[in-house]
Amino acid sequence: MDILRIEPQGFCRGVEMAIDKSLNLKLNKDVYCLGALIHNSIMVERLKEKGILTISKKGATRLELLDLVPNNSTVIISAHGASPAVFEKAREKGLNIVDATCAFVYRTHNEIKKYLSLGYDIYYIGAKGHAEAEGACGISDKIHLISSIDDIDSYEFKDNSFVINQTTMSLFDIKDFHERIKAKNPNVLISNTICMATTKRQEAVINARPCDLFIVVGDKMSSNTGKLYKLASNKSKAIMVESLDELLSYDFSGINTINITSGASTPKDVVDRIIDYLNTK
Ligand code: SF4
Structure with missing residues (x-):
């Protein structure tokens, strides 16, 4: 294999x-x-x-x-x-x-505070109920959460609007959000705050070679791992697992090439163990 x-x-x-x-x-x-x-x-x-x-x-x-x-x-x-x-x-x-x-999360907070002090309306793109979104939106009750692309339709987006986002958004999804907002008002100020770690991992998956199976290792709770899984699924058959245990009964017949990626919170030794196991197949 x-x-x-x-x-x-x-x-x-x-x-x-x-x-x-x-x-x-x-x-x-x-x-x-x-x-x-x-x-x-x-x-x-x-x-x-x-x-x-x-x-x-x-x-x-x-x-x-x-x-x-x-x-x-x-x-x-x-x-x-x-x-x-x-x-x-x-x-x-x-x-x-x-x-x-994380310093990348603080960067988002600092931008929000800056534009709040300048009198902007703040729009935060992120997942409802996620700890990071809760922390950022908790800076002020004047921050509007956009958790789905359709939420954009419920806002006016005046010229003094500032749009920012959760650090672990999908590179593709964020473009759609931004385009829809710009279509409502091209003068809106937008800051893309997807962090470096998320960007690099997603780009690596997007540019990965074709394969029979993409294995994404990480916790189902992990936002950045979830986005990797979504991108991997767009390329080939993909599965998301937290550890080797979930692969022990997997049927690998007909699978010759495997790509393996993991979230930014997945311990390296968990992936190493999976690769060791796959090498015995
Ligand atoms: S994925 Fe890592 S680098 Fe990016 S914001 Fe979260 S903790 Fe920070």
């Missing part, structure tokens, strides 16, 4: 920084992460073994999750960032805050 690892792989810088910051804490008592530190359940389990516990509850906002963190403990803000209100409430609770927000 001919297996090609589509580079880049391994953690992006934001994920690496978040993990390093967490693991470097002096753990004399439990540390709590507000939602998953990164969207990968294997890593969340590995962090738990080191005393870094994830506080999560389906449908709960970061502000609501804070109620579940014991007073005076340490809380980590995940790579996806959080709104100013979350930081404020954490301080009020006397928590020791470890901020692992």
Whole structure:
């Protein structure tokens, strides 16, 4: 079988920084992460073994999750960032805050704040309920979330409109959003804030060789992994798996060429194990 690892792989810088910051804490008592530190359940389990516990509850906002963190403990803000209100409430609770927000997410926040101060209407393209979108939109109640392309129709987009987006959007999808907004008003100011790690991984998948099967490794919760899967599916037959376990019963008959990619929060050793297994086929 001919297996090609589509580079880049391994953690992006934001994920690496978040993990390093967490693991470097002096753990004399439990540390709590507000939602998953990164969207990968294997890593969340590995962090738990080191005393870094994830506080999560389906449908709960970061502000609501804070109620579940014991007073005076340490809380980590995940790579996806959080709104100013979350930081404020954490301080009020006397928590020791470890901020692992990725620099690319902060860049988005800073642009939003800049254009808010200049009096612009802000439109944020991102996934409803995703931690990053919640953090960015929580900067001000004047920010409008665009979570589907049809949402664009419900807004007027005056000349003083500023459009920005989640860092892990699809390179293709974002173009469609921008074109539709520009069709409503070409004077709208647009900033594309898809991060470097997301861009490079998506471009690598778009430009990958033809294959019989594209394997995308990562957690179903991971936004950037989901986008890789969508792009890979446009090219060839594709499957998304979190670990080797999900491939053990897969029927590889008739498959001679495999491309393998992974999300920015997928540990490299998980992909290595899959490749070792495929090499035995
Ligand atoms: S995917 Fe991009 S925004 Fe998210 S942590 Fe990695 S570098 Fe930062």
